[in-house]
Amino acid sequence: MKLTKTWAAPLFASVLAATAAQAETELTVYTAIEAEDLARYAETFNAHHPDIKVNWVRDSTGVVTAKLLAERDNPQADVVWGLAATSLLLLKSEGMLEPYAPAGVEMLDPKFVDAGDTPTWVGMDAWVASVCYNTIEAEKAGLTPPTSWKDLTNEMYKGHVIMPNPNSSGTGFLDVSSWLQMFGEEGGWEYMDALHENIARYTHSGSKPCKLAAAGEIPIGVSFAFRGAKSKADGAPLEIIVPSEGVGWDMEATAIVAGTDDLEAAQKLVDFTVTKEAMEMYNSGYAVVAMPGVAKPVKFFPEGLLDAMIANDFEFAANNRASILEEWQKRYDGKSEPKG
Amino acid sequence: MTETTANGQPYLRIEGLWKAFGDFLALKDISLDIHDGEFVCFLGPSGCGKTTLLRAIAGLDLQTKGQVTQAKKDISDLPPSARDFGIVFQSYALFPNLTIKKNIAFGLENTGRSKPEVEARVTELLDLVGLPDQGAKYPAQLSGGQQQRIALARAIATNPGLLLLDEPLSALDAKVRVHLRHEIKELQRKLGVTTVMVTHDQEEALSMADRIVVMNHGVIEQVGSPTDVYREPATLFVADFIGEMNQIPATAGASGRVTVGTSEMICKPHDFGNNAPVIAAIRPEDVIPHGDGARSPGGEDVIATPENAFEVTVDEMEFLGSFWRCRLASERFGEEELIADFSINAVRRLELATNKTMIIELPEDRLMVFAPEDAR
Amino acid sequence: MTDATALPDGPVIKGRLSRDDVIMRLGMVVIAIYLVATMVLPLWAMLSKSFSTFKFDLSGYEIQVSDEAGSFEGTILTPAELNAELGVLELGDLDAGSDSRMGLTQFFPDFSFRSPVMYRVRNTTDAGRFLVGSELKTGTEWIELDSNTFRRVQMRPVKSTGLGNFVSYFSTPALFNSIKNSLMIAVISTVITVTLAFWFAYALNRSCMRFKGAFRLVAMAPILVPSLLPGIALVYLFGNQGMIKELLFGASIYGPIGIVIGSVFFTFPHAFIIISTALAISDARLYEAAVSLRSTPWRTFWTVTIPGARYGLISAAFVVFNLVITDFGLPKVIGGQFNVLAVDIYKQVIGQQNFEMGAVVSVVLVVPAILAFAIDRLVQSKQVALLSARSVPYQPTTNRKADNIFLGYCVLVAVFIVGMLAVCQFAALIKFWPYDLSFSLKNYEFDRMDGGGWGSYFNSIKLALLTAVIGTCVIFFGAYLVEKSNGFKTGRAIFQMFAMLPMAIPGMVLGLAYIFFFNNPANPLNFIYGTMAILVICTVTHFYTVSHLTAVTALKQMDREFESVSASLKQPTMKLFSRVTVPVCMPAILDISIYLFVNAMTTVSAVVFLYSPKTTLASIAVLNMDDAGDIAPAAAMGMMIFYTNAAARIIHLILSKGVLTRTQAWRTR
Incomplete structure (x- = not known):
């Protein structure tokens, strides 16, 4: 015993000293932000708070939401930074989020802040549905560009459209929920019935349809504007189409997970996420950010996108999510691949 | 059965031993004393329980019931490692990846011996088993007989009080086997170690053992010296299992009388009642041939017991090297034939040949009577 | 005595x-x-989860309704009583998922959100839960709400136990169709793989063709890669931009065709090993007997070869069947809309947070897997008995024509296997398939992709x-x-x-x-x-x-x-x-x-x-990168796994040799 103490004590002290010198706190941050942006976001944040290390857990919206819900009795995350507001509403309804009004929250557009007395989440930017259209492949297939959602049900596009599965993809869900809101419950399902006839397949993630369109695997991918702009910047022969009826959108938002080990650090992180600098950071990919007056036009972003954004009812989306997904699965999942 | 030797106390005492495998009883109430320095063979056909008994003594497979006492100590429930014995298996069980030296030294390590002591002991043992130059080789590089000797050396390395040999020679070919028999016996005599050997080979048992324990169906049929069990078998099983034996269905008369076929003969005393069905038995070499020239020149051909002499016809003759084996037919036996071994001299002098008739005699002190096997 | x-x-x-x-x-x-x-x-834990269901408990809530002036006279209603009166819901409507919610206004036929009527709602027990909008309310305190807010009250289901999940599984065609799909894919893949592997093993064991060692090596290669990788290769070969997609004559690779081809690829070595072992132990004496009886080669094949290898064939079939039916990576990548059980589990759990249904599908999947396993064990125990027979190994004799046919066949199989891997490696090095075919290492910048990067x-x-x-x-x-x-x-x-x-x-x-x-x-x-x-x-x-x-x-x-x-x-x-x-x-x-x-x-x-x-993990990164549409980096990571495993194999070989000479010296006489 004595021996153990004699060597253990200095060792313990030196470990303490080492941690004190770096004074490093680690936060586990769940996110659905595009993988290529993660490092940039963390770097910008660390410029202000070098003492807080961000450990990203990145997956598609559905997966991150599932993970959080699965861990509801034993949360692993400290902060959620960059997840669909619909999902955060779901978490809120499980009592999983810690209400917190970050410093400077009053600078944000109230639409982008949770409506509680103390908000449980704050928005970052809006993420907007769009259609990625590969001009080269479309021409090969003899297609003309669609201009509206309804156009996509045209027989011409049979087998040429890919969209994300709303069960796993946030983008997929915002498409479905926007159609239900725009066309009404009945009209929405009718529309999807018709669209389903043209869909080649449903993908797991929301960015994949656009990446597949960019790679020419499919002429038309229902995805979101940000992804389209990125692929276009990479040199893909893409056109980003904003359907004329309007487009669904969701917010990327931030929240603290109730029961975090380090509330103080989590609050520092959330404070940062609503600063002007953070907003400018989001703006490099997203044309709409939560703080009015910050956004500058984004390269390759389609025109008229902002005007096309529908008035989204997040509560409708969150509270009907389960039943919508169930209905969707019943109708479209598991059918054998449409012949095309 | 409990004999005592000079020092009065058996070295190993087995009392009321039972072993059950489920419903099957492999050993039934075995009791046996083995004396210090004795060489005992367990002999019997496969499945008779001899190996089970050996493994119970070693503690490798515990008996279900009964007591084993070794050197006055009750070892009935001790694990093998707490008992005092060395063992050699049919497979030798030499460690294939260790050299001969390391195999022998295996049991000497961790026993308080210094390295040079271990080394010296290993050299001594290699000399003892006559393989002084093989220490650096691996077991697979030795012949079967050599491997057996190494296994023996390993087993006696720590000077155990008891040496157990489980069919140690049966994996070897006949010549080596005969040679090793003598070596093992020699070694045992030299070391004076109490030894128990299991074998199914009667020749092995007869030539090596001080005492033989004949077993069958989980019971001891007879315990005795090799000559005892050969000359005076206690049961028909022993008589049949060891050596050759003519067996003729017969009817018992008064003690010392037995009726074979139509005629009554004089035999060894017995206590079967009149008219009890029995088996009359005689070894082929005990049959005495009579006739001109049956005795060496000058000797007189005398029939000692006329009741036991009768005429037979030689039905078949088979030359087996040192003697002739003859099948003899007689009216008395009906269909049964009698087998008799005659010396080469006797055959020549009597000018025996197939289909010849002759007189034979079954000596009364060699004609035995047993209960039929299935009556037991 | x-x-x-x-x-x-x-x-x-x-x-x-x-x-x-x-x-x-x-x-x-x-x-x-x-x-x-x-x-x-x-x-x-999983089994019990599959029996854990959710139900709306209509007697778990109490409601008071005020008059137009907003004063409450004290009558307490429960949704259960209201439902008994109105018959809005049937018993089955109360079954729910963990995430379901249900409004209260349906029990008030004359409800209007503009009405000045006020409502009070509470849980009857501490375990009860309901939402006002997104706000979770627990506890038995009365909460007073105006009509417009009452509209936003949602009941949450409570936990219960029963067969409900299984009932709903088997009443959802989207789900139980997967059983048929899985079985079909497994059976077809098994037949093809076992046939191909049999002839490959036959060529290696029973002919005198050349390059046997090389073929043996190639046949084992698929073991070194994740089952997703053939899926990725197939996208590059037969996808809409595929190099040789014409070979499919317009059929789509995304679906059963892709799954079957990929399954054949990744199960081939498993079938090959088993069948090869079975053929290697066949007894030459039987062939000598057949020759002396003047049996035709064809007849000998059916009366000696096949019966001799039958346990190997059956065992290989069940092993392949089990591998295919339980595989998740391949159908995930190439399956398109063709649902199979293993992917359903993933979709239920990862996509829909429906852990209970995931557990149900798991239970369903375990049944064929255990059956296949049990039969395989049974067959293998018989094979052992066959092995112990004293037999003479068969020595093939040269037959130029047959040897050339076998060589041609083996080359085809080898091209298939090597081709799949080569395509992946090629794709990994291309900058932007199919529009920019210049070589680049861009796809190896894993840190810019999903899946955790080089870490x-x-x-x-x-x-x-x-x-x-x-x-x-x-x-x-x-x-x-x-x-x-x-x-x-x-x-x-x-x-x-x-x-x-x-x-x-x-x-x-x-x-x-x-x-x-x-x-x-x-x-x-x-x-x-x-x-x-x-x-x-x-x-x-x-x-x-x-x-x-x-x-x-x-x-x-x-x-x-x-x-x-x-x-x-x-x-x-x-x-x-x-x-x-x-x-x-x-x-x-x-x-x-x-x-x-x-x-x-x-x-x-x-x-x-x-x-x-x-x-x-790297294998998960392949999956996630493919999921995100980054197929080329996924191929690059898949090939990294291949090279690592190949290197590990080589090290293992060297190590074994070294260790063998040191510890197994006794084996050489």
């Missing part, structure tokens, strides 16, 4: 245990507890090494204990059963079971959740059976009496174990470790539910 025939009464002798016996039994108990904690209990790759290597080292120790020691300890028969039989179980449990099922078991805060082992430890444990358990059987086979070849000799020499069993058993079994031990290493590198199914941000 007593002629006793019955055991006397009295106590049976109970042997005292030696220190070695105690150590061995303790060791066995420890490993048995390990298997219980890492397999039996998680599976139990995943190094995590995978760490996992593979840990699995190989820890797994080999645990499994070999466990096999030793069960094979060589004395007595304790029941204990050993139970242990043996536990050791066989993992093979019958699909990886997806094991992974899901681990979530249920280890992610429960009440579980004292909860702390390993999200660590490398749980990945190692899961992988060791997942691949326990084959390793255990390898160890047992090697141990069975050891003389049974070594332990007896050692005990008689009063040496500790552990000395025997380290000095003799381990060195003699070293070839088997090395085989186990390379098996575990390779599988830890390629496994996806079990760990996909268990990785955490710090423990992302």
